[in-house]
Amino acid sequence: MTIIESIQIALFCFAVVFGVLTVLYLLIKLFSFIIDFIKMPDKKNLFKNKKINKITVENVSKKNTGLVFTTVTDEQGNITTYELNIKTVKDDK
Amino acid sequence: MIIDALEKLWQQSGFIDITWQQIVMICIAFVLLFLAIVKKFEPMLLLTIAFGVLLANLPKTGLMAEAIGDENGGLLYYLYQGVKKGIYPSLIFLGIGAMTDFGPLLSRPSNLLLGAGAQLGICIALVVAIAFNFTAAEAASIAIIGGADGPTAIFLTSKLAPHLLPAIAIAAYSYMALIPMIQPPIMKLLTTKKEREIVMKEPRNVSKVEKICFPVLVTVVCILLLPSVAPLIGMFMLGNLFKESGVVERLSDTAKNALINIVTIFLGLTVGATAVGETFLSPDTIKIIFLGLFAFVFSTVGGLLIAKLMSFISKGKINPLIGSAGVSAVPMAARVSQIEGQKANKNNYLLMHAMGPNVAGVIGSAVAAGILLALFG
Numbered sequence: 001m002t003i004i005e006s007i008q009i010a011l012f013c014f015a016v017v018f019g020v021l022t023v024l025y026l027l028i029k030l031f032s033f034i035i036d037f038i039k040m041p042d043k044k045n046l047f048k049n050k051k052i053n054k055i056t057v058e059n060v061s062k063k064n065t066g067l068v069f070t071t072v073t074d075e076q077g078n079i080t081t082y083e084l085n086i087k088t089v090k091d092d093k
Numbered sequence: 094m095i096i097d098a099l100e101k102l103w104q105q106s107g108f109i110d111i112t113w114q115q116i117v118m119i120c121i122a123f124v125l126l127f128l129a130i131v132k133k134f135e136p137m138l139l140l141t142i143a144f145g146v147l148l149a150n151l152p153k154t155g156l157m158a159e160a161i162g163d164e165n166g167g168l169l170y171y172l173y174q175g176v177k178k179g180i181y182p183s184l185i186f187l188g189i190g191a192m193t194d195f196g197p198l199l200s201r202p203s204n205l206l207l208g209a210g211a212q213l214g215i216c217i218a219l220v221v222a223i224a225f226n227f228t229a230a231e232a233a234s235i236a237i238i239g240g241a242d243g244p245t246a247i248f249l250t251s252k253l254a255p256h257l258l259p260a261i262a263i264a265a266y267s268y269m270a271l272i273p274m275i276q277p278p279i280m281k282l283l284t285t286k287k288e289r290e291i292v293m294k295e296p297r298n299v300s301k302v303e304k305i306c307f308p309v310l311v312t313v314v315c316i317l318l319l320p321s322v323a324p325l326i327g328m329f330m331l332g333n334l335f336k337e338s339g340v341v342e343r344l345s346d347t348a349k350n351a352l353i354n355i356v357t358i359f360l361g362l363t364v365g366a367t368a369v370g371e372t373f374l375s376p377d378t379i380k381i382i383f384l385g386l387f388a389f390v391f392s393t394v395g396g397l398l399i400a401k402l403m404s405f406i407s408k409g410k411i412n413p414l415i416g417s418a419g420v421s422a423v424p425m426a427a428r429v430s431q432i433e434g435q436k437a438n439k440n441n442y443l444l445m446h447a448m449g450p451n452v453a454g455v456i457g458s459a460v461a462a463g464i465l466l467a468l469f470g
Contacts, residue, residue, distance in 0.1 A: 001229045006223035006229075006232070010220050013212075013461060013465065014212065014216045016460075016464050020209075022209070024310075024315075025206065028202040031310065039300075069295065
């Protein structure tokens with residue numbers, strides 16, 4: 001095999017790897033869109049372009065810093081992460 | 094009488110037949126054992142490979158002797174059939190699949206492009222190996238070291254160039270162990286301090302349904318496009334389905350613990366046992382070790398460049414350091430991204446973000462192996 005042929009094969013190989021993984025990327029995007037769409041409680045509003053203020057708290061996680069974060073997802077699928085602070089601590093008694 | 098017995102014993106001992114190549118290989122085995130035990134460089138495989146090298150280079154053992162007629166072969170000869178037929182790498186992929194969490198990848202699917210970019214080293218090393226007068230099949234086997242995926246390198250080499258297996262396996266696992274030394278200078282060279290300081294947003298939550306459907310989807314798409322990747326991708330995704338489905342806990346547990354451990358012992362020992370002095374000590378081995386490093390470096394560069402491009406397009410939302418994790422070595426490469434990110438910014442936690450490109454790299458290198466196998470097999 002000549003160097004030119006090897007360059008052609010290398011480019012072809014790289015392009016195919018990129019192509020296959022791009023196809024997977026697009027399929028995952030499509031798939032997650034379908035899943036989100038199925039899970040959406042009020043699908044009609046998506047087409048009527050109504051703005052929904054209802055938000056859901058999906059996850060509360062603790063980072064290594066000791067700070068508490070919560071991930072909030074609205075009906076449009078927008079995700080916002082908030083840092084929670086405890087301002088006062090009251091005794092239960 | 095006693096002198097005769099001693100002379101007979103001496104004649105039957107290995108000392109009389111030992112060659113200088115075997116002595117060198119035994120010394121190499123000692124070095125590898127030192128690296129595995131003292132320096133803890135990929136000890137799971139390096140220790141067994143080193144012991145295989147030691148056993149194969151002790152004379153008169155017949156451990157790798159082929160079965161001829163009614164005469165039985167050596168123990169390692171039979172175990173080696175699992176490497177020769179490509180069984181062990183696929184079974185290791187089953188175990189790796191059962192240990193892999195695709196959540197970080199699914200939360201940001203664009204990570205797949207980083208996994209693809211990090212296969213650049215394979216392509217460049219292929220061209221350079223051809224320039225070094227290796228045949229196309231040998232060049233493909235050497236180039237796959239750039240995928241930083243041991244089982245994939247062994248799988249491809251056992252099919253395309255089995256005579257290069259020991260050199261390629263040792264080079265692949267050694268460089269994987271040396272990732273904390275190889276990658277950081279390249280990462281610093283290709284990124285600015287400002288880029289390294291970027292704090293990425295928390296990834297979105299991935300539903301159970303997505304996690305269950307992903308292995309099935311990848312299996313169907315990849316194998317339909319490239320049927321030659323079926324043994325690797327098929328087993329990898331089956332292992333992952335065991336884990337994510339949650340209905341076969343025992344199978345998942347066996348795949349990620351007992352099975353992978355047993356196969357690792359057989360694989361390491363027999364790959365090491367193929368490193369016989371007469372064939373291993375050749376200029377080709379030195380070329381392979383050099384080309385392996387070359388492939389590794391360019392794979393890291395490829396991942397970083399794609400990550401830089403994505404960072405630019407996303408207006409600084411992606412830290413380019415996660416690109417280097419696109420080489421498969423899981424989770425070592427992701428850990429290096431985390432360490433380098435924290436060096437630039439103490440509040441930077443890149444580990445989970447880097448796991449996405451890391452597992453994408455496993456898929457990418459398996460796909461690259463499938464293409465090379467389809468072209469040269």
